[in-house]
Amino acid sequence: SVLAANNLDVSLWSRNLEQVNEINELHTNSRYLPGITLASNIIATSSMKDAVENSSAVVIVAPSSAMREVSRELKKYWKNDMICIHATKGFETETLHRMSSVISEELGCDEGDIVVLSGPSHAEEVIRHCPTTVVVASLNKEKAEAAQELFMNSYFRVYTNRDMVGVELSGALKNIIALGAGMSDGLGFGDNAKAALLTRGLAEISRIGVELGANPLTFSGLAGIGDLVVTATSQHSRNWRAGSLIGKGTKLNDVLESMGMVVEGIRTTQAAHKLSIKHGVQMPITDQIYHVLFKERDTRTAVETLMGRDPKTEMENMRLDTWEQWHT
Numbered sequence: 001s002v003l004a005a006n007n008l009d010v011s012l013w014s015r016n017l018e019q020v021n022e023i024n025e026l027h028t029n030s031r032y033l034p035g036i037t038l039a040s041n042i043i044a045t046s047s048m049k050d051a052v053e054n055s056s057a058v059v060i061v062a063p064s065s066a067m068r069e070v071s072r073e074l075k076k077y078w079k080n081d082m083i084c085i086h087a088t089k090g091f092e093t094e095t096l097h098r099m100s101s102v103i104s105e106e107l108g109c110d111e112g113d114i115v116v117l118s119g120p121s122h123a124e125e126v127i128r129h130c131p132t133t134v135v136v137a138s139l140n141k142e143k144a145e146a147a148q149e150l151f152m153n154s155y156f157r158v159y160t161n162r163d164m165v166g167v168e169l170s171g172a173l174k175n176i177i178a179l180g181a182g183m184s185d186g187l188g189f190g191d192n193a194k195a196a197l198l199t200r201g202l203a204e205i206s207r208i209g210v211e212l213g214a215n216p217l218t219f220s221g222l223a224g225i226g227d228l229v230v231t232a233t234s235q236h237s238r239n240w241r242a243g244s245l246i247g248k249g250t251k252l253n254d255v256l257e258s259m260g261m262v263v264e265g266i267r268t269t270q271a272a273h274k275l276s277i278k279h280g281v282q283m284p285i286t287d288q289i290y291h292v293l294f295k296e297r298d299t300r301t302a303v304e305t306l307m308g309r310d311p312k313t314e315m316e317n318m319r320l321d322t323w324e325q326w327h328t
């Protein structure tokens with residue numbers, strides 16, 4: 001929709017022929033964006049070949065679980081002078097790879113040439129032209145700036161950033177904390193609890209992020225705190241909604257059935273739990289959410305465990321040495 005508003009010809013690929021026909025004939029996408037009329041320069045197709053073949057840029061926003069499959073199909077029509085932008089927030093749970101790694105492995109290109117689009121941006125608000133700010137991250141400056149130019153307009157402001165690792169990790173990991181914020185609200189706790197979850201959540205996101213090579217400053221940017229705030233507080237957030245149902249006592253399977261859309265934080269909790277063990281990085285909130293989701297731990301027990309941890313200093317286990325590394 002943003003690209004179409006910028007007068008670009010947009011080919012939208014979907015596997016669902018019914019949805020393709022609805023978009024082309026009625027210019028609506030009633031299941032996902034009810035009540036919205038789409039621009040007439042968005043043409044849907046069920047053929048990836050037709051969507052990609054003559055394009056200069058490709059935007060992939062498949063759920064993380066489908067990223068490898070979609071990238072493999074894309075490879076058939078991929079040309080190296082195309083720009084590949086992705087806006088997916090998650091990991092490949094089997095390999096623990098970030099999305100740009102998965103895409104570049106399948107396309108056979110440099111990971112640093114992929115552009116990551118992330119930040120506080122719910123589709124339901126962007127489609128109504130509500131002011132929105134995001135980040136495009138890539139090691140390839142030219143490609144990042146080209147993506148910035150494609151998307152930027154009066155209601156969609158785009159910043160570039162070189163820190164692909166930090167941007168991808170924040171985008172994925174904040175969904176776990178949003179699940180936790182939903183659980184807290186579902187349990188009937190207040191704003192103090194939510195502020196604590198966001199702040200201590202960001203501390204553990206930064207801790208694992210720095211360990212994996214991210215710039216710590218990225219976590220105080222749009223892809224970090226920005227997206228964490230929106231996902232943990234917005235009525236549109238699927239992760240917050242799923243968490244709040246769990247906090248009210250609904251079983252995970254029933255929650256997922258009722259959502260009908262991807263809740264990335266569930267798979268990401270599994271991936272982050274493995275990452276924290278693999279790298280020996282403490283992620284206590286993620287650990288408790290993992291136990292609630294997959295080990296039938298009661299949400300109140302999880303809260304008691306978090307509140308009852310040993311006394312600590314606020315900056316305990318933060319890799320402060322890396323600040324100097326980034327400032328030189």
Ligand SMILES: NC(=O)C1=CN([C@@H]2O[C@H](COP(=O)(O)OP(=O)(O)OC[C@H]3O[C@@H](n4cnc5c(N)ncnc54)[C@H](O)[C@@H]3O)[C@@H](O)[C@H]2O)C=CC1
Nearest residue numbers: 015061062063064066087088089121122123124261262264
């Ligand atoms: N909805 C939003 O506002 C935002 C979503 N994202 C990210 O975008 C990604 C996708 O999320 P949504 O579009 O919101 O999810 P969704 O659940 O609303 O839609 C996912 C779409 O992907 C399709 N799909 C699923 N498996 C597929 C496969 N194997 N091949 C092709 N298509 C497949 C589904 O049919 C559906 O049309 C997630 O990683 C999410 O975190 C990022 C920013 C904002």
Ligand SMILES: O=C(CO)COP(=O)(O)O
Nearest residue numbers: 119120121122237238239
């Ligand atoms: O990442 C998002 C907004 O920036 C979307 O979050 P949800 O998947 O929780 O709706």
